[in-house]
Amino acid sequence: MSSNLQLIIKREFISRVRNRTFVIMTFLSPLIVVGMVGLIGWLTTLNSDEVKEVVVVDETKLFIQDFQNTKEVAYLDYSNFDLDVAKDSVISKKLYGLLYIPNKTSNDDLAKSIQFYAEESPNFSVLNKIERIISNKLTEQNYKNEGLNLAVIERSKAKINIQIENFSGEKTSKMSNYVKMAFGGLAGYLLMMFIIIYGNMVMRSVIEEKTNRIIEIIISSVKPMQLMLGKILGTSFAGILQFLIWVLLGGILLIIATSLFGIDPQPAGVDPSVALEASNQEEIQLLIQDILKLPLVTLVLSFFIYFVGGYFLYSSIYAAIGAAVDSETDSQQFMLPIILPLMLGIYVGFFAVIENPHGTVSTVFSMIPLTSPIVMLMRIPFGVPWWQILVSISLLIGSIIFMVWFAGKIYRIGILMYGKKPSYKELFKWLKY
Known part of the structure; x- marks a missing residue:
């Protein structure tokens, strides 16, 4: 890594971390979330009374x-x-x-x-x-x-309780698919939110420096490609730091709130002992076994890989859009190519994966780079062959290389263009320069 790239990454990271809005939202967001949880719990108690x-x-x-x-x-x-x-x-x-x-x-x-x-x-x-x-x-x-x-x-009524078992003799819970979907869905949704939030940060940073004409001074000593990569990496490190603080503070605040206000995790009006007696003990044990049998190591490693890969892929597009426009208002015409694949990945995950995680639709969309970070994370809890994960990651890495090159070409030209809204046709012309 060149010294110029390191300086840009450090500059972007420090400018984000020292930003007043970043600091306020980093520590205020967990309070808002916990406050909303407490408010919902309180309103639920009011309704139950x-x-x-x-x-x-x-x-x-x-x-x-x-x-x-x-x-x-x-x-x-x-x-x-x-x-x-x-x-x-x-x-x-x-x-x-x-x-x-x-x-x-x-x-x-x-x-x-x-x-x-x-x-x-x-x-x-x-x-x-x-x-x-x-x-x-x-x-x-x-x-x-x-x-x-x-x-x-x-007395003649028959109560049926179908037991689910694979051909190896292992029993599974009826709720197994929903547990797997919950783990995969949470991972996919977090990834989508991270991409949208911090991708927008990259775009706004580029637009801000472009409108302030600072960029003209910066690129006199730094290559445009290094500047773009530095912004992406610096913002991603700041985002990861903020995300870790959110998780830490959110966990601490939730523990304090539940103990301080005595929030009951059980639904209103439900006696835990009655619920336990009414539930099927074997089903609960099977559900716990299914959770423990989830490929958690594979899911965590894959989340990190797709987290980084998906962020790089989309942040390159965000950086290119930021370089091509003069304001956030002008950028709206280019948002559809970013939002559409992300939303498509979420819908395919929740509607196709849960019905048939190994079907054609689920498999194909877990290979397409623009949707694979979300759909593959939703498929992994159901058990995905290792070769499919490798193929998906390989296609994602290849797409990142292409997209960085593609975005770099647009970034190199667009960063010095002012006063005109570029069309898609003009963006493709820039690729030839």
Whole structure:
């Protein structure tokens, strides 16, 4: 590495780290994230304490005993009141809603005639519980009308629990694919965010020096290619430092917040012992085994390689765009070639990989350099042949070399061009110089 390149990297790194906005956001961002988590937890607690009062007008007198009060919903029996009187009472008292069950001759007619009155759209979970209570009651009534024995029917119900096992005899959890997708999806999403955030930093740095005419002095002693690489490397080192500080501070603040405010990791209204008894112990053990069997070493190494490779690939494009325009507003016309592959990689990862991680779509997009850093990271937890990873990385490295050359040609010409918005046609002309 030449001394000029080292100086540029050092200059870019120090200018980023000493920047007031960088320092403020480095230490403020974890506080904002933890604050948002705490706010969501607090709002969830407020919601869980709110009891929804539902008035029930049951003209059949068949269902009212089945509506038992819970922590979320309280049922008020207005079956002895006229429907209009009950409506006025709900409106005046500002209650949650009114459930009207008319008296019909048949269960089929009754099922189609039940109504729920509310000023605003009722909560889906509340309606779902009400429908389930009424459905179960009507089903029992239908069984009795047909002369069927409910106890015999209940004993006759078969509970199926399909066991998943590979041909080597190893059992896996039903949630295994979702766990793998969570690990891969998190890695891919973090990579995309890093590319967008710090790629924009590179572009803004180039535009700033170009508009201030500092660049004319700098390139008198430094080659344009060295200047571009120095900006990319210096900004990436500053970004990695900021990212590590975020992880460290975020972890510390989350631990402090959970212990200080007593935030319960369990969902509101769920008793951990009940949840544990209700869950399948074997399924939990299998899930833990699946997490431990994940190729974590391969995933971490691959994340680092694709992290660096993807950043270099896209930062070269960002640097070229910054050199070609005079302001951030002018750069918007060139953003589509950057954002589109990143978004495509995320969509392919979440919709194609989880359905078929080794299918044609998933495999092809994990080889294409512009999408491979995201899609391949999402595929790796599912187990990817080593040769596919090597091919993908080789194509990525080759694309980085080409893109650095490509961006360097544009950077060399565009860095001294002022006062004109270049078109795609003009950018390709610059490649010939």
